[in-house]
Amino acid sequence: MRLSDSILLRALREPAGMKGYDPETWDLLVRQAHGAGLLGRLGALVRAHGLDNALPKSVLRHLHAMLSIADRQRTAVHWEVHHLADAMEGIQGRVLLLKGAAYAAANLPPAEGRTFSDIDILVPKRLLPEVELRLTVAGWVTTHRDSYDQRYYRKWMHELPPMFHLERETSLDVHHGILPETARIRTRPDLIIEAALPLPGYGNIYIPCQADQILHSATHLFHEGEWWHGLRDLSDLDCLLRSYGCLPDFWATLLARARALNLLGPLGYALRLTRTLLDTPIPVEMLKLTRSSFRRSFMDALFRHGMGAAHHSLATPLTRPSEFLLYIRSHWLKMPLHLLLPHLLYKATRKEEIA
Amino acid sequence: MSEIDPGWRIAPQASLALRFWDGECVLYHGASGDTHRLPEEIGRLLEQLAGGMAEIPQLVEAINLHSEDVQRALLELARLGIVEPVQ
Amino acid sequence: MKLYELGLETLRQQLHEGLILETGPFRSRIVSHAPEVLSGLWRLYGEFPIHTGGFCDFHVRVDRVSGLRRWWRPQITFGLDGGEPFKPLPADHAFASLEWGLNWCISGHAHHYLMLHAAVLERNGLAVILPGEPGAGKSTLTAALVLSGFRLLSDELALIDRDDGLLVPLARPVNLKNASIDIIRAFSPGAVMGELAHDTHKGTVAHLKPPADSVARMAEKALPAFIVFPRWKADAAPRLTPHSQADAFMHAATHAFNYDLLGRLGFDLNAAMVDRCECFDFEYSRLSEAVRIFSDLVS
Numbered sequence: 001m002r003l004s005d006s007i008l009l010r011a012l013r014e015p016a017g018m019k020g021y022d023p024e025t026w027d028l029l030v031r032q033a034h035g036a037g038l039l040g041r042l043g044a045l046v047r048a049h050g051l052d053n054a055l056p057k058s059v060l061r062h063l064h065a066m067l068s069i070a071d072r073q074r075t076a077v078h079w080e081v082h083h084l085a086d087a088m089e090g091i092q093g094r095v096l097l098l099k100g101a102a103y104a105a106a107n108l109p110p111a112e113g114r115t116f117s118d119i120d121i122l123v124p125k126r127l128l129p130e131v132e133l134r135l136t137v138a139g140w141v142t143t144h145r146d147s148y149d150q151r152y153y154r155k156w157m158h159e160l161p162p163m164f165h166l167e168r169e170t171s172l173d174v175h176h177g178i179l180p181e182t183a184r185i186r187t188r189p190d191l192i193i194e195a196a197l198p199l200p201g202y203g204n205i206y207i208p209c210q211a212d213q214i215l216h217s218a219t220h221l222f223h224e225g226e227w228w229h230g231l232r233d234l235s236d237l238d239c240l241l242r243s244y245g246c247l248p249d250f251w252a253t254l255l256a257r258a259r260a261l262n263l264l265g266p267l268g269y270a271l272r273l274t275r276t277l278l279d280t281p282i283p284v285e286m287l288k289l290t291r292s293s294f295r296r297s298f299m300d301a302l303f304r305h306g307m308g309a310a311h312h313s314l315a316t317p318l319t320r321p322s323e324f325l326l327y328i329r330s331h332w333l334k335m336p337l338h339l340l341l342p343h344l345l346y347k348a349t350r351k352e353e354i355a
Numbered sequence: 356m357s358e359i360d361p362g363w364r365i366a367p368q369a370s371l372a373l374r375f376w377d378g379e380c381v382l383y384h385g386a387s388g389d390t391h392r393l394p395e396e397i398g399r400l401l402e403q404l405a406g407g408m409a410e411i412p413q414l415v416e417a418i419n420l421h422s423e424d425v426q427r428a429l430l431e432l433a434r435l436g437i438v439e440p441v442q
Numbered sequence: 443m444k445l446y447e448l449g450l451e452t453l454r455q456q457l458h459e460g461l462i463l464e465t466g467p468f469r470s471r472i473v474s475h476a477p478e479v480l481s482g483l484w485r486l487y488g489e490f491p492i493h494t495g496g497f498c499d500f501h502v503r504v505d506r507v508s509g510l511r512r513w514w515r516p517q518i519t520f521g522l523d524g525g526e527p528f529k530p531l532p533a534d535h536a537f538a539s540l541e542w543g544l545n546w547c548i549s550g551h552a553h554h555y556l557m558l559h560a561a562v563l564e565r566n567g568l569a570v571i572l573p574g575e576p577g578a579g580k581s582t583l584t585a586a587l588v589l590s591g592f593r594l595l596s597d598e599l600a601l602i603d604r605d606d607g608l609l610v611p612l613a614r615p616v617n618l619k620n621a622s623i624d625i626i627r628a629f630s631p632g633a634v635m636g637e638l639a640h641d642t643h644k645g646t647v648a649h650l651k652p653p654a655d656s657v658a659r660m661a662e663k664a665l666p667a668f669i670v671f672p673r674w675k676a677d678a679a680p681r682l683t684p685h686s687q688a689d690a691f692m693h694a695a696t697h698a699f700n701y702d703l704l705g706r707l708g709f710d711l712n713a714a715m716v717d718r719c720e721c722f723d724f725e726y727s728r729l730s731e732a733v734r735i736f737s738d739l740v741s
Contacts, residue, residue: 023497031501031523058467058497064604065553072388072705078368079387082436312524372706374713379688383709388702390709392692 008032015045035311037232039066040113077104087138096122102207110239125176211257218270361440364408446488462493466612471498482537489657549699555601556711557699562595568667579674582622586729594656608663615649685721
């Protein structure tokens with residue numbers, strides 16, 4: 001079965017159609033959605049389309065359960081951002097919330113029903129030492145004490161090792177770029193920071209502007225290794241594109257921005273996949289960005305089979321090899337080969353530290 | 356309001372819920388998701404503040420606690436982000 | 443249709459393909475080739491409804507691991523929808539692992555309910571909640587009450603429905619361990635129990651068959667009326683003493699599976715429950731006396 005024929009993607013493309021689903025269909029849909037991290041989004045769609053009373057009660061209970069989790073996480077994000085804003089008071093520069101945390105804190109379209117685990121922030125590279133100091137004073141500690149991992153994160157990647165707040169037991173990832181130092185593609189985090197929008201009520205905390213929200217999500221999707229979140233990230237993109245797509249001049253702005261940030265490649269892939277899998281309305285001129293070529297078709301197929309990692313019913317015979325290739329690809333994009341092989345070898349042989 | 360004795364209020368967005376049983380109360384602090392168990396008087400103090408900003412002498416009169424205890428309670432509640440001084 | 447109506451052979455076949463078992467508000471689709479699971483279900487779940495299709499809350503599997511441990515000191519694993527949340531266990535723990543696995547599925551996912559770690563019993567329309575305290579003898583007491591005419595809602599999971607604040611039955615077998623097993627056999631020689639599983643992480647474990655009446659009434663929710671903290675003490679005379687409601691609230695909240703997760707809803711549901719209940723500490727040494735005190739309490 002092709003991924004695009006799965007009941008999960010059909011439900012996301014046509015939420016109103018859920019009204020007519022029988023119990024067996026729901027049985028598969030709830031499990032696919034749960035595996036893909038999209039059960040909460042499904043619950044939000046059911047609510048938005050007024051379908052609560054059209055569903056079997058047992059299904060509704062599962063949706064409500066997930067929405068409760070999403071609500072609790074939304075509260076937790078607001079509380080964390082409140083403390084983050086306190087810790088950053090007076091800092092000479094901008095601190096940006098990224099992705100899930102940004103959606104939740106700013107009540108953006110993908111926030112409804114969405115669950116997530118960490119808070120990601122982006123700061124100017126020159127501010128890193130001060131940010132780290134302020135966080136430490138406010139009760140956060142660094143993790144990954146192993147000196148190898150510390151070097152991996154600081155020197156080669158685009159973030160500090162994850163920070164952990166002892167009292168609230170929450171995680172914070174501090175980035176200074178959206179792609180690592182060692183990546184093959186270079187982008188302009190300074191431009192993202194410059195164009196950022198302030199978060200109402202939180203002083204010096206910002207979120208990326210609308211076009212940058214989309215570009216970051218697309219970049220994250222195709223340069224990271226978290227394929228089991230692939231469908232969820234794609235759905236986030238679909239939410240953002242549907243919401244912003246009808247704003248005046250939006251597509252021209254998005255295209256210009258992609259060029260300025262050197263992220264035309266990830267954007268092209270993102271538009272192609274959301275259109276194919278989720279029927280996202282995208283102007284034809286934008287789709288021309290993704291002119292077909294063998295390499296592009298191969299990459300697209302690779303991503304689609306890789307995304308089937310979300311649930312065993314979505315997997316294709318190609319899913320396992322695809323997953324591995326994509327993981328290699330993500331690291332390949334992040335690190336030059338001479339650094340990559342020793343790193344993967346090290347990761348495979350080191351014993352995990354028990355927290 | 357003086358500098359040394361500011362007025363106090365419930366922190367905006369605190370989202371509190373209180374229940375009282377037999378000389379004690381439990382407090383839900385919506386903004387943090389935390390639940391606290393408190394002596395009844397502290398709960399009554401919060402109920403007072405929920406009615407509007409107040410200074411320590413007003414609070415002492417409304418509930419059965421000494422001024423120092425009210426002060427200490429307010430400082431602790433402020434540390435938790437539940438109340439805040441009004442400048 | 444009830445499970446016992448299938449007959450043993452058909453039950454075995456259905457377990458190979460997927461048996462859909464109804465327990466309270468949940469339907470679980472169970473796949474297993476383990477003989478202990480077959481005999482445990484046959485012996486203890488005869489009165490439970492089974493189904494042939496529809497929506498299932500959990501898709502679970504208890505089967506032998508592949509590879510060397512399939513044959514040499516064989517192990518089984520518990521699977522939920524293609525994933526394996528636990529380490530493998532010895533094969534003769536298969537039925538116990540199904541029971542623990544189902545509890546884990548519910549407590550980890552069923553957040554429509556506020557879920558407390560407590561036993562729940564009902565009589566005369568009044569439900570008694572027994573919060574779990576390690577070593578307090580809660581399971582033994584629960585079993586004795588269940589064998590003395592109290593309806594069993596659950597021995598482990600108190601489920602409070604967010605829609606109406608009522609307690610929701612599961613009516614599943616009562617988990618007994620070590621000394622409790624012999625105590626209950628002595629208390630009620632006719633009690634039906636499953637096979638013993640030795641050397642589990644809880645010691646020796648067995649399950650008590652729930653009364654047919656409790657199973658028949660699994661759709662009947664109950665009104666919380668009492669919260670009782672039991673404590674077995676050698677040679678103690680039976681004694682009920684009042685327990686602070688604020689303390690009961692905090693105890694329930696800290697020992698719940700999802701109190702924090704439910705946020706304000708959790709607070710409101712927990713508070714409403716405590717509001718409705720008289721709270722007690724209960725000290726006892728003899729089960730027969732305990733049964734008498736509880737019977738008086740609900741009459």
